[in-house]
Amino acid sequence: MRYHELLDEPQRRSPVPRILLAVLATGLVALALARTFRPAAKETAPEAPQPPRPDLFTPVREAPETFKRDARMPAAREIEVSGEIDLDTFSAGRDLVYVDDPRVWWESDHDAKDNDTEDDHTMHAAMEIPFRRLVNLAAAARPDLHLRVQECFRPAGIHAKRSLHCEGRALDLTFGRDGERLPQREMHAAYEALAKLCWQAGFDWVYYEHARGTGPHIHVSVRRDAPRLSPPPNGQPAPWMLPEVPETPEPPPANVHP
Numbered sequence: 001m002r003y004h005e006l007l008d009e010p011q012r013r014s015p016v017p018r019i020l021l022a023v024l025a026t027g028l029v030a031l032a033l034a035r036t037f038r039p040a041a042k043e044t045a046p047e048a049p050q051p052p053r054p055d056l057f058t059p060v061r062e063a064p065e066t067f068k069r070d071a072r073m074p075a076a077r078e079i080e081v082s083g084e085i086d087l088d089t090f091s092a093g094r095d096l097v098y099v100d101d102p103r104v105w106w107e108s109d110h111d112a113k114d115n116d117t118e119d120d121h122t123m124h125a126a127m128e129i130p131f132r133r134l135v136n137l138a139a140a141a142r143p144d145l146h147l148r149v150q151e152c153f154r155p156a157g158i159h160a161k162r163s164l165h166c167e168g169r170a171l172d173l174t175f176g177r178d179g180e181r182l183p184q185r186e187m188h189a190a191y192e193a194l195a196k197l198c199w200q201a202g203f204d205w206v207y208y209e210h211a212r213g214t215g216p217h218i219h220v221s222v223r224r225d226a227p228r229l230s231p232p233p234n235g236q237p238a239p240w241m242l243p244e245v246p247e248t249p250e251p252p253p254a255n256v257h258p
């Protein structure tokens with residue numbers, strides 16, 4: 001064996017124990033760090049979970065092929081689907097919300113001359129999600145028409161005693177234009193389209209009502225345990241409830257002469 005080979009021998013062997021030592025030391029440091037940080041992680045309060053925002057732009061059901069006058073979806077009676085009125089468990093203060101949207105025509109905003117004191121903006125909180133979805137679906141499908149709320153909460157009078165309107169769980173809707181009802185020749189096709197949109201928006205019961213006394217309209221209702229918006233927006237739609245408006249391009253710069 002030559003001299004330099006004698007010298008190299010111990011140097012070639014030494015890296016193995018050194019690597020082992022390094023691995024061991026790293027492991028010990030990692031263990032110590034994990035122990036140090038574990039109690040700190042426990043002390044951090046978890047962030048309050050944000051309630052999920054419902055999708056107010058996508059239909060929740062397929063559009064039925066037809067929705068003719070006097071038809072109801074589902075075909076069962078309203079109380080079997082939306083549940084009977086129960087004024088003992090209903091609390092106006094807890095269950096009613098004020099809903100507004102500038103895209104909607106509200107009958108009670110235009111009936112001062114009738115001395116009618118009801119307020120069509122007042123509805124059961126369980127109505128709000130399908131209603132706000134309907135406003136978006138209707139605006140997208142029929143931008144030429146106005147969704148009209150003819151009737152919502154009315155604690156007494158006009159409706160049958162057991163009507164869900166007395167609990168704010170029913171809405172009467174039509175389509176109109178320029179603040180007016182549609183002319184007869186357009187009405188039936190438009191109302192059929194509206195009934196389909198109501199079904200797609202997620203109301204529990206939809207009825208294309210063609211009563212002689214009230215005139216044709218779409219009556220919709222919901223179960224009292226249907227999901228509510230949390231927290232309630234209390235009036236105007238929050239920005240996330242409105243469709244995204246495409247950005248208007250910057251106006252071209254004025255003709256400036258150098």
Ligand SMILES: [Zn+2]
Pocket residue numbers: 151165170171172219220
């Ligand atoms: Zn009704």
